[in-house]
Amino acid sequence: MHKLVRPLFFSLSVAILGGCAQTPSNHEQTQMGNLLLAEPAPVNPRSQVAIARYNQILANAQLAEEDKAELHFQRGMLYDSVGLAGLAQFDYTQALSLKPDLAPAYNSMGIHYIQQQEFVQAYEAFDSTLDIDPDYDFAFLNRGIALYYGGRADLAVKDLDTFQEKDNSDPFRVLWAYFAYNDISQEKGNAYLVSVRPELDNDHWATMLVDLFLGLKSENDVLNSLIDGVTSQKALTDRLCEAYFYLGKYHSQQGNRGIASNYFKLALSTNVFDYVEHRYARLELGRLRSTDRDPD
Structure with a gap:
């Protein structure tokens, strides 16, 4: 095993579940035991230096508006990567005010609107992305996610199917489409997974997640596979x-x-700020807390 990858195992069932209002069941204790913990990703010093450099250029240089727009967008991406969402959103707004046809900036704004649960604005942002650039593939994913979280799963499946069909071997694309289908009905969700499973890349670690939802693999199978093929601490943190x-x-x-x-x-806790999974984990927590029985 690579020296940077040192799995640190703890029996976490009591410590993690202790904050819940109810006493954890034996099932919960078993499932949450022996977890592999991530080392939170550090802020990339190169990103910090790049942000400082963009600040200098934007403050001092005489630039064309189109160049300023691109610099604001690039700085916004860097702010997002280090978890400074408010500054990122400000830069995307500045970029669009300078260059209203900057498709990637609309896409990034839409993601922030999803996180803020401003779904109408999110739909409009992704619509604008695709109006400007109909081949901007990730706008289909992001609009589909917005529709899913916005309670419009029947529309979400169209976008998420479009995105999945562009690479039908990718398990992550399948999982997001599955969530939308499952929101319509459990039967549709299961049927969808069964229909797409033969095309998935069996060498991709996340295919096991699809098999988990299908009932073909257990949670322990997933947990035990998480270090397979990992060769650095960063790769481990990203995967977790x-x-x-x-x-x-x-x-x-x-x-x-x-x-x-x-x-x-x-x-x-991984601090992988620019991953879809990190972006929407807090939204998922909010959805859990908004139900009648608060898990906390």
């Missing part, structure tokens, strides 16, 4: 961000709201 989010979704569907809540918190 993804894995813990989808395990949270799995337990949320199973009605294990306390466990789901804790998995989403673990995804957030």
Whole structure:
């Protein structure tokens, strides 16, 4: 095993679930035991230096508006990568005021609107992205996610299917489409997974997550596979961000709201700010808390 990848295991069932209002069941203790913990991702010093450099250029240089727009957008992406969402959103707004046809900036604004649960604004932002650039593939994913979280799963499946069909071997694309189908009905969700499973890349670690939702693999199978092929601490932290989010979704569907809540918190603890899974883990926590029985 690579020296940077040192799995640190703890029996977390009591410590993690102790904050829940109810006493954890034996099932919960078993499932949450022996978790692999992430080392939170450090802020990249290169990103900090790049932000400082963009600040200097924007403050001092005589630039064309189109160049300023691109610099604001690039700085906004850097702010997002270090978790400074408010500054990122400000830069995207500035970029669009200078260059109203900057498709990637609309896409990034839309993601922030989803996180703020401003879904109408999110739909409009992704519509604008695709109006400007109909081939901007990730706008289909992001608009689909906005529709899913906005309670419009029947429309979400169209966008998420479009995105999935562009790479039908990718398990992450399948999982997001599955969530929308499952929101329509459990039968549709299961049928969808069965229909797309043969095309998935069996060498991709996240295909096991699809098998988890299909009931073909157990949660322990997933947990035991998380270090397979990992060769650095960063890769491990990135993978844990993804894995813990989808395990949270799995337990949320199973009605294990306390466990789901804790998995989403673990995804957030990785500090992988620019991953889809980190962006929406807090939204998922809010959805859990908004129900009648608060897991906390």
